[in-house]
Amino acid sequence: MDNSSVAFVPTHGPISQSIKNESRLCDSCPLVFYTSVLTRRRDDYLKDSKYFMAVALLAAKRSEDPNTQVGACIVNQENKIVGIGHNQMPNGCDGKLTWARDRTKDNKHLYVCHAELNAIMNTNGADVKGCSMYVTLFPCNECAKLIIQGGIKEVIYLSDMYEDRDEFKASKSMLELVGACIVNQENKIVGIGHNQMLNGYDDEEAEDNKHLYGEI
Numbered sequence: 001m002d003n004s005s006v007a008f009v010p011t012h013g014p015i016s017q018s019i020k021n022e023s024r025l026c027d028s029c030p031l032v033f034y035t036s037v038l039t040r041r042r043d044d045y046l047k048d049s050k051y052f053m054a055v056a057l058l059a060a061k062r063s064e065d066p067n068t069q070v071g072a073c074i075v076n077q078e079n080k081i082v083g084i085g086h087n088q089m090p091n092g093c094d095g096k097l098t099w100a101r102d103r104t105k106d107n108k109h110l111y112v113c114h115a116e117l118n119a120i121m122n123t124n125g126a127d128v129k130g131c132s133m134y135v136t137l138f139p140c141n142e143c144a145k146l147i148i149q150g151g152i153k154e155v156i157y158l159s160d161m162y163e164d165r166d167e168f169k170a171s172k173s174m175l176e177l178v179g180a181c182i183v184n185q186e187n188k189i190v191g192i193g194h195n196q197m198l199n200g201y202d203d204e205e206a207e208d209n210k211h212l213y214g215e216i
């Protein structure tokens with residue numbers, strides 16, 4: 001028998017009990033030969049887009065912001081993660097600056113480094129050109145500039161809670177100017193791909209590929 005396609009499962013424990021009917025005992029060892037279930041590819045594995053957004057969500061958990069935690073995960077064209085970031089105070093300023101929101105006084109917005117900026121800075125020298133960014137909150141106008149100038153081809157985001165604000169309208173305009181928009185109204189995940197970097201990735205294709213972003 002070709003052992004490369006066979007999984008061994010101990011005869012004791014709940015799993016062996018549940019599969020016994022489909023199994024036969026090995027003559028020479030106290031293991032159950034189990035060939036029919038554990039050699040099949042499972043369908044319920046974490047797909048790429050969900051995994052990368054989950055990484056962004058996990059990164060967000062590291063943020064000390066008392067109001068909004070944001071995470072970002074940059075993925076290259078080989079589907080490898082090249083940068084992860086969350087919103088945080090600049091290095092060395094931790095605990096020394098206010099997290100207050102009120103813009104009329106000393107406030108966090110003057111200091112905080114956004115998740116997108118940190119993800120780009122955390123790439124350890126990797127080029128972000130042609131990469132995709134998974135981010136838990138739609139990028140502001142300043143982050144959109146970084147994304148565009150860095151050559152990131154696609155932004156996939158979860159929340160668009162500040163969509164009515166001017167910074168976010170400006171951000172969307174800039175990203176739309178350089179790319180194609182993919183909208184999945186149902187689960188609020190939207191991708192914006194930069195046309196010139198996606199080689200013929202047009203609106204129709206984008207529409208067809210909506211399913212790629214799935215549910216998170």
Ligand SMILES: O=c1[nH]c(=O)n([C@H]2C[C@H](O)[C@@H](COP(=O)(O)O)O2)cc1CO
Binds near residue numbers: 069070087114138139
């Ligand atoms: O794209 C973003 N990325 C990002 O990291 N942030 C950070 C800055 C703040 O720490 C926090 C937003 O705070 P608030 O929701 O209280 O205004 O999220 C905010 C945005 C959107 O402005």
